[in-house]
Amino acid sequence: MTFPYYRRLSSRQKAIYRASDEVVEILLANPAKAKRSAAGVRRALQMDGNPATQRKEVARAANSLVDELCRQLAVDPVKIKVLTRRPSYAESELHGLYTFEKGKQAQITVWMRTAFLRTLLHEVIHHLDYRLLSLADSFHTEGFFKRESSLARQLLGDRKAKPKTEKKPKPKTEKKPKPGQLKLPFE
């Protein structure tokens, strides 16, 4: 099954889409070690006190988690930038931003929000699409979301065994995702 936007893609893009859809797992060499790094991010997210200090601590922990993931998967590192708020240039963005320029280190920008770790992992999957799977484009396919879940399972533990331990109530002011937002090929 493909998402509806598939029909609008060029034949070259369709081929990339299908290649993306075929890979459903990202297997870490040492999930226990990566899980400890993920726990460090969670601890930083739960810190009380000065938001600037917390942001720094979250950024440090997020960088060490993603460094560990990149090491285990033998791909180029990606720098994580953490903002306290959603930047104005990303007004329509629900997730983080994954950016790279030729010859420069790739960067993921995320902001402090609900489901921070899930958002971070989502962006890491974009990085892995290029650097691990060598895809020329990174589409949101079913395979993409399965890869995201497989990584989350290894890092956050078995969510079925411990339901809802990760979830925090959403603030009422948070914008609801527009229907179809996830079907966009790029973000």
Ligand SMILES: [Zn+2]
């Ligand atoms: Zn995305």
